[in-house]
Amino acid sequence: MEKTRTGKSHTGESHAGQQPSGVGRRPVRDLIREWSRSGDEGRWLREFCARRGWGRFLAHCCALGGLVMALAVLFNAIVGAQLAYSSSRLVMWICVAVGVLWALRWLGPWPNQREIVGLVIVGDITIGAACLQHSDRITGIAGISFFAVLGIVVALFSTPSVQAVHLTVTGVVLVVLLILLGREQGIAVLVGVGMPKALGEMMVCAGLPVVQFAYWVMRTNADDSLCDPLTGVANRRGLVDHLARLDAESVVHPVSGEACGVMLVDVDDFKHVNDTFGHGAGDAALTRVADVLTEVFGPEALIARVGGDEFVVIGRVGDHRFRACARAAARAISAFPDPSITVSTGIATAAEPLSANLFDELVEQADQAMYRAKGRGRPRRDGVASENIA
Known part of the structure; x- marks a missing residue:
């Protein structure tokens, strides 16, 4: 998609013909507001990699990531704690299937934004269900790390609004796990074991929007170098x-x-x-x-x-x-x-x-x-x- 002088295509994406935004000279509050309204990061990354011949390599890395997640879920179910309910095995296999399908999808053309959002929705549901199904609530809290992996996908290929929804789901699942842990094993275990572990997991997940924002700032600065500072059109x-x-x-x-x-x-x-x-x-x-x-x-x-x-x-x-x-x-x-x-x-x-x-x-x-x-x-x-x- 070509560019307008204002710096946005009709998809809302910044490109070469954009008006310089002066990222380095603007208040952080204004930058965060602009970032929160930014569009599809995946398109920019796809084009960036394609111009340098890295497209297939990155696609294969994403496919490998999906396969590793599927194997990790399977390994955790085999050697970890027993699952709480008979439906837990079904949830486990759904998680494995999602990981495998994600890996296979990356062997074709790059997924579009709808497919990315669909992955996040299915991933949030299956990961959340898998964490809640564990009879060992501490193991369930440890499973929150899978949300962080999914958050990396959102940071690279989707929008801040999708990341916000994903982080909200992560927080809700974690709070429910802590409530269940306190009811089943007491306040001492909750405060001494559950909450420190939950805090560590949540810090990792909450750090991803910060990484996504920093990535956006660097990308926007790079885009500014493609603009003529006087007229705002491409140089x-x-x-x-x-x-x-x-x-x-x-x-x-x-x-x-x-x-x-x-x-x-x-x-x-x-x-x-x-x-x-x-x-x-x-x-x-x-x-x-x-x-x-x-x-x-x-x-x-x-x-x-x-x-x-x-x-x-x-x-x-x-x-x-x-x-x-x-x-x-x-x-x-x-x-x-x-x-x-x-x-x-x-x-x-x-x-x-x-x-x-x-x-x-x-x-x-x-x-x-x-x-x-x-x-x-x-x-x-x-x-x-x-x-x-x-």
Whole structure:
């Protein structure tokens, strides 16, 4: 999904074209509030690993984790305390089945957010039931550690709200276990053995949201390095990152029948604007250009500032719509009040999905078209100097 200048795709995820958030300069309270509203972490992690060729390795690690959990539950049931009720064996086998199915699921495409949430729901129910079924309540409290393993999955692949629900379920199960322990074995055992052990287990589980928050802060800081601090659109590094992500997505989810377009935008006589009106006015003009491009091309396009007065627009749309947007943007820019500016553009489109190699070809053609028009010196009433079709 491409980005908007505000930094969010319509999935709510931060990406290369985002407005810098200034994480390091903001109060922690504001960061926590923003983090609590953040979206799917799994998508970002999936794309990050795919761009570096780590996707299958991480998937196999997750599959191995599910298998290890299944074996741990089975081992605990065999060598641990006797289960309290006849239904306990059924619960045990359900836990084992969930772990095995989770391992098998990771051998295919990465699970989506609904599947992750489904795993957490089933996992919370089965782990909670398994802990409560033990006749030895201390062993049941020790089983809370399985909630921590599930919490790691939530921290990496889901949202803070899911983590909050998961942590609440963990706390409820632990409180019930402590109540049962006190009723069955007395206050002395509860205070001397149960509560210290429960405190240790809960500290591990409660620490996971802190880890998830720290992970989000570091990721957001990394995303900020992909943005142009003046205009808020992607910088050159963000553009390269975006193209790498497109290549990675094309391997995982091949697309056919998709068109694309690239537009180069060059602010005419920008040095004159700076010399006449001052650098502050020049900066404001660049910001307005970025605003117009973002508004006209919409959330389905990436806008990047690749030079002092140069922008690139990448759209995954057909030729006719792309040209119409280009003309509309140029007219809107030329309508600016003082300082009045115009832009020259070069356009190249292709009737195939965009890739890094195709992008290079389109940029070269768009660049040649724009400078041929500049050389002819023709008037540009709408600011569009040239168009070219790949």
